[in-house]
Amino acid sequence: MRAAGEIGAAKAPARSHAEASPSNFRAIVARHSLPYALIAPALLVILGVLGWPLVMLVWLSLQHYGLRELFQHQGTFVGLKNFSTILADPQFAYTLRTTIIFTVVNVGLSMLFATLIALLLERVSRFVRVLLGAGLVFVWATPVIPAVNLWQWMFDYEFGVMNWLLTRIGAGNYLHHNWFENPLQGFSVITVIVVWGAIPFLAISLHAGLTQVPRELVEAAQIDGARAWQVFRHVTVPTLRPLLLVLFSLSTIWDFGVFNQVWVLLNQRPAQDYYLMAVFSFQESFRVSQYGLGSAVAVVMIAILVVATFLYVRQTVRSINEGGA
Amino acid sequence: MVTAIGLAAALVVAACGSTSQAINPADQTGTLTVWLMNGSAPQSVVDGVNADFKAKYPNVTVNVEIQQWSNVTTKLDTAFAGSAPPDVMELGNTLVAKYGYNGALADITGQKSSFQNSGTWLQSLTDSCTVSGKLYCVPYYAGSRAVIYRKDMFAAAGATVPTSMDELLAAGQKLMTKYGSDPNFSALYFPGKYWYAAAPFVWDFGGDIATQSGSQWSGAINSSASQQGLSVLQNLVSKLSRADKTGDELKQDQAFAQGHIAMIIANGWEVGVITDKKSGNPSLLPNLGAFPIPSHVAGQTAPVFLGGSDLGIAAKSQHQALAREWVGLLGGTKYQSQMVTVGGVIPNTTSLVTLSSGLPAIFAAAAKNSRFTPNSPNWANVESSNVLQNMLVAIFTGRSSIPDATKAASDKIATILNASS
Numbered sequence: 001m002r003a004a005g006e007i008g009a010a011k012a013p014a015r016s017h018a019e020a021s022p023s024n025f026r027a028i029v030a031r032h033s034l035p036y037a038l039i040a041p042a043l044l045v046i047l048g049v050l051g052w053p054l055v056m057l058v059w060l061s062l063q064h065y066g067l068r069e070l071f072q073h074q075g076t077f078v079g080l081k082n083f084s085t086i087l088a089d090p091q092f093a094y095t096l097r098t099t100i101i102f103t104v105v106n107v108g109l110s111m112l113f114a115t116l117i118a119l120l121l122e123r124v125s126r127f128v129r130v131l132l133g134a135g136l137v138f139v140w141a142t143p144v145i146p147a148v149n150l151w152q153w154m155f156d157y158e159f160g161v162m163n164w165l166l167t168r169i170g171a172g173n174y175l176h177h178n179w180f181e182n183p184l185q186g187f188s189v190i191t192v193i194v195v196w197g198a199i200p201f202l203a204i205s206l207h208a209g210l211t212q213v214p215r216e217l218v219e220a221a222q223i224d225g226a227r228a229w230q231v232f233r234h235v236t237v238p239t240l241r242p243l244l245l246v247l248f249s250l251s252t253i254w255d256f257g258v259f260n261q262v263w264v265l266l267n268q269r270p271a272q273d274y275y276l277m278a279v280f281s282f283q284e285s286f287r288v289s290q291y292g293l294g295s296a297v298a299v300v301m302i303a304i305l306v307v308a309t310f311l312y313v314r315q316t317v318r319s320i321n322e323g324g325a
Numbered sequence: 326m327v328t329a330i331g332l333a334a335a336l337v338v339a340a341c342g343s344t345s346q347a348i349n350p351a352d353q354t355g356t357l358t359v360w361l362m363n364g365s366a367p368q369s370v371v372d373g374v375n376a377d378f379k380a381k382y383p384n385v386t387v388n389v390e391i392q393q394w395s396n397v398t399t400k401l402d403t404a405f406a407g408s409a410p411p412d413v414m415e416l417g418n419t420l421v422a423k424y425g426y427n428g429a430l431a432d433i434t435g436q437k438s439s440f441q442n443s444g445t446w447l448q449s450l451t452d453s454c455t456v457s458g459k460l461y462c463v464p465y466y467a468g469s470r471a472v473i474y475r476k477d478m479f480a481a482a483g484a485t486v487p488t489s490m491d492e493l494l495a496a497g498q499k500l501m502t503k504y505g506s507d508p509n510f511s512a513l514y515f516p517g518k519y520w521y522a523a524a525p526f527v528w529d530f531g532g533d534i535a536t537q538s539g540s541q542w543s544g545a546i547n548s549s550a551s552q553q554g555l556s557v558l559q560n561l562v563s564k565l566s567r568a569d570k571t572g573d574e575l576k577q578d579q580a581f582a583q584g585h586i587a588m589i590i591a592n593g594w595e596v597g598v599i600t601d602k603k604s605g606n607p608s609l610l611p612n613l614g615a616f617p618i619p620s621h622v623a624g625q626t627a628p629v630f631l632g633g634s635d636l637g638i639a640a641k642s643q644h645q646a647l648a649r650e651w652v653g654l655l656g657g658t659k660y661q662s663q664m665v666t667v668g669g670v671i672p673n674t675t676s677l678v679t680l681s682s683g684l685p686a687i688f689a690a691a692a693k694n695s696r697f698t699p700n701s702p703n704w705a706n707v708e709s710s711n712v713l714q715n716m717l718v719a720i721f722t723g724r725s726s727i728p729d730a731t732k733a734a735s736d737k738i739a740t741i742l743n744a745s746s
Contacts (some may be wrong), residue, residue, distance in 0.1 A: 011443060067427040070406045157569040158509065158580065175508050179724050180571050267573060269518070271715050286399045287709035289423075 054302075070291065082296035091272060092280070092297070099256060099277045102187065106255040109195045111248065113267055114202030120230075121207045133204070140200035148264040151193050155179045155265075172182035180266065185271035190274075193261050198254065209243040210236070242319045249312035256305055277301045356386045357647050360404075360414040363393050364594065365466070365634055366655070367667045368736040374654045385647060388405050398709065405429040405639065412642040413652055415465060415634045418453035419698055419708060424637065425454075425461035426702030431638040434460040436649060441657035442674035449631045449697050451674060456702065463656045464673035466664055467633035468592045469692035470522060470618070472513075473599070477612045478504065478587045486616045489623040490529075490557055491510045497565035500587045508567070514577060515562045517570035518714040521630045522590035525618045526554035529627035534713070534737050535699045542699065542742035543733025546716070552727050555720060557621065562721055570721040573714070582606040590618065592632065593669055593688035615684050617691040631695035633671070703742050712737050 061082055065073030086092045087211050117136075121129050154162050168173040180186040213236050221231050237244070258277035262270055270279055277297065285294025326530035361371065364666040375387050390411070392400065398420065404410040405424065416424065424430050437443050437460050472493075479485070482503035484496035497512035504510045515522065527533065532551025535542045545551060562570075565588075568580070577589050578598040589595075593615075600610045617626035636656060638648040654660060661672040662680060669685040671692050672678060681689045698704055707713070716734035719725040726731070 067402065067423065067429075070402060071427055071429050073406075157572060176567055176569075178569055178571055267575070269573065269711050269714065271571070271711070271718060282712075286402070288706045289402060 004060055057295050058299055060291060061299045063292050065291040065295075067289045070289070075292065082292045085232040086293060086296050086300070089090075091275065094272075095275045095277055095280045096300075098187075098275070102191070102258070102276060103252060103255045105193050106191055106198070106258075107248065107251045109191065110198040110202055110251055110255070111126070111244075113195060114199050114247075117199065117203040118206035118210055121203070122210050129268075136203055139196065140204075144197065144260045145264055147197065148193060148261055151189075152265050155189055180274075183271075186266075186274060190261050190265060191256075193265070194255065194258055197261075198251060202251065205243065205247060206235070206240070209240045213239045242316055245312050245316040245319065249309045252308055252312070253305055256301070279309070326442050331407060332500035341578035350381050351383055351485045353382050353647065354384045355644055356388060357413065357644055357651060358411040359387060359389045359651065360392050360411045361389055361418075362397070362415045362634065363391050365415055366664065367743060369667060370655070370660050373663065374660055377654055377659075378417040378651055380649065381650075386649065386656040398705065401429075404643075408641065410639040410641055412639055412644050412648040414637055414639065416462065416637050417664055418450060418467075418631075418633045418635055420705050421453050421462050421635050421637065422456050422702045423705040425459070427453045429640060430461040431636065431640045431642065431645060431648075432459050432461060433463070433649065439649070440653050442661070442676060445674045445676045447631075447633075447671075447673060447675060449695055450633055450635060452697060453633075454635050455700075460512065460634035462637040463652050465634040465636045465656060466661075466668070466673055467631055467671040467692060468594065469629045469631055469688055469695055470525070470590050470592055470669065471615045471688050471691045472588050472618055473581070473591045473596060473613060473615050474588045475586075475609075475612050479614075482587075486614070487619050489619050490526075490561075490621045490627075492623075493619055494556065494561055494564065497561065497588070503566060504585075504587070507585060509513065509583075511567045511586050512565040513588045513590075514568045514580060514586040515590070516572040516574050516577060517562075517718045518573040518711070519577075519590070520713040520717060521632065522574070523555070523558055523713075523717055524630050524696070525627035526558040527551045527616075528554070529620050530554040530557075535735075535742055537699065537701075542701065542739055544737075544739040545737065546713070547728070552559060552731055555727055555731065559720055559727065571718050579604060582609065584609070584618055591672070593685050596684055597669065607623045613684065615687040619696075626679070626694055628696045629691050631692055699742060701742050703744060706741050706744075707738055710737070710741065712741070 034125050056183065060075070062079060063069070064081075065075040069075045097130060105300050117132070121132055124132065153304045154160055157163075157176060162179075163174040163177050166172065166177075179189050217235050217239075218231055258276055259276045259282065262274055262276055263282070265272055275283070278301070281294045281297040281301065283294075284292050284297060330373045330525045367468075368660075371389055375389065378385070378387055392415075397417075401414065401416075401420075401424070404414075410429075421430070440463055443463075446464045447467055450467055451460075454460055454462040454464060474486075478500060479496070482496075482499045484499040485492075487493040487496050493513075500512035501510075504512075512697070527546065530553045532548050532554050533545040536545045568577070577591065578595050580586060581589050581591075582599050582601075584606065596613060596615075598608075599605045599613070599671070618629060620627045636652045638645060638652065642648050656673055658674075658677070661674060663678050664670050665672050665677055665680040665685070669681070671681070671685075671689045678689050699707075712734050716730045719730040719733075720727055724730075
């Protein structure tokens with residue numbers, strides 16, 4: 001935050017100096033174009049690996065593109081027909097609604113538990129902190145596919161440890177309990193897995209952020225009689241605000257695009273109740289070979305994410321500017 | 326330039342299908358890539374085919390790559406979209422129409438008579454290779470389902486091999502009375518998504534998946550005959566099965582090997598999985614028996630789905646003649662006989678069916694009364710959309726009534742089959 005402010009401050013006089021001597025045209029060009037020249041290679045790479053596929057995706061979403069077209073590398077332009085098709089599809093409406101609810105719940109729970117764990121990390125002894133941190137890193141380091149497979153075994157209908165354990169501790173008869181018969185229960189299991197996987201990164205980042213909260217501010221607040229919740233609300237959260245915004249927007253992007261957890265957990269054949277946007281897009285593209293329709297779903301997904309994260313990003317930029325000023 | 330002319334000439338020659346006459350086989354070079362599916366041909370058969378091929382074409386390398394069934398369509402789509410797909414690939418018989426129709430497979434109608442036994446190929450497999458009157462593949466082998474059962478459990482429960490659906494229920498109930506106190510026991514283990522085991526019940530009562538008149542398909546899974554079959558099955562499942570009502574059949578052999586199941590509906594090759602030394606239980610073998618799925622009419626058997634695989638040649642393959650040669654070996658008398666005796670499958674020709682003995686013979690006999698799925702290029706989309714699987718889950722879990730679930734499925738099937746792809 002400080003650094004950004006300093007660069008801005010250093011640049012301002014340089015620019016006015018250049019404007020003061022207009023005769024030296026080449027110097028102006030060199031001075032103005034140098035920053036662009038320096039970021040050009042990075043920009044080209046970003047455009048190449050992100051921009052180009054995105055343009056192709058949008059182009060694909062405007063075409064009828066089935067198997068025959070795939071084999072011949074030649075689609076038929078159909079304008080916005082793919083979009084009108086999916087918007088009229090009740091499955092799409094259901095999927096969109098489910099995905100939004102799923103995202104809100106998962107982002108909320110991930111951030112809540114991550115914040116609690118980060119606060120806990122600050123207060124425990126060094127030994128426990130190292131232990132907890134190591135545990136978090138292990139979870140983080142587990143590749144998602146094997147992790148989901150492990151969860152799948154635990155919730156297995158016949159041999160799952162969850163059913164055995166719940167029956168054993170007297171929580172009811174969970175023998176041959178099917179966790180995925182009722183979609184609400186199935187999504188609860190998926191939420192557990194997604195939140196479990198999301199916590200490490202969020203908690204470690206938040207803990208790092210917490211170490212930046214000035215001690216003297218906290219002490220001053222406590223001397224003024226602020227209670228723990230008030231300190232958290234009026235000192236900790238405002239300091240962490242930029243970080244929280246970044247984490248919220250990243251979590252939103254991740255949870256809106258959840259795919260692996262559903263796909264692997266449900267043996268690559270999820271029932272329609274379990275379609276999230278990414279699953280729906282994959283199903284349309286790679287299972288039913290309607291690549292145009294699948295791309296249209298993906299384009300709608302991106303559009304929603306752009307709108308949602310725009311608000312976050314604007315807030316982030318603002319708070320960074322405020323912090324730097 | 327010289328290479329270009331040479332290449333053009335080679336292509337022309339290849340297009341005429343006479344490479345083997347034009348060039349001495351010993352001078353042919355190149356690499357032939359073959360995709361076979363996991364568990365289809367025993368290694369000894371593949372080795373034999375390659376050895377015979379090598380004897381004729383010493384300078385051609387053959388790479389046989391084994392693919393997994395799950396997600397194979399995605400892999401095939403990607404391969405066919407590329408410029409160098411495998412030259413030869415094994416295709417599940419319900420997939421051929423989709424790839425043939427969309428131009429991925431070479432049309433071999435003109436070469437049909439050059440394949441051994443092509444006059445006696447199994448009709449149902451030949452049909453699966455035929456799209457709009459053209460032949461796009463060579464039948465490879467077939468499989469059909471029957472009931473695998475535990476003779477020892479039947480004897481202990483006083484049950485006999487059923488010859489009608491009513492007797493199947495009665496036998497199952499005897500088994501449930503005898504062993505039902507074991508919470509993991511199923512008399513007939515039937516996972517909820519197991520569509521290909523449910524189809525015989527629909528067909529046996531005269532129902533069907535979809536019917537075609539002209540170019541238009543209409544769903545038939547909600548006809549009263551289809552519904553009758555499904556309600557008989559629902560009754561069996563609710564009384565005899567403790568399998569996962571939303572699960573699929575992938576784990577049924579391992580489950581059977583654990584010893585808490587008296588009957589499963591399975592393919593012939595699944596006997597090998599159940600008694601596998603590593604993942605199964607070899608000691609069960611003497612107690613395993615099989616019988617065809619009985620009809621509701623006493624003494625008859627229900628029609629079963631004829632599964633199986635075909636061998637296709639990629640339209641983009643640069644080695645059409647070599648590919649046909651390799652396919653001809655695997656599909657010919659010598660190696661089809663081994664597929665029967667070593668692999669225990671149903672061969673691609675009626676002239677070799679009599680070679681089966683023991684348990685495989687029961688599965689081969691069941692195949693005599695067999696049916697196939699609607700032969701439409703869009704059928705693969707019905708499969709990958711899990712329409713029928715989801716319908717069964719809805720029925721077995723009680724989420725929908727049979728009329729509602731079948732109506733929804735029937736509409737969806739008609740929409741998919743009638744879509745212009």
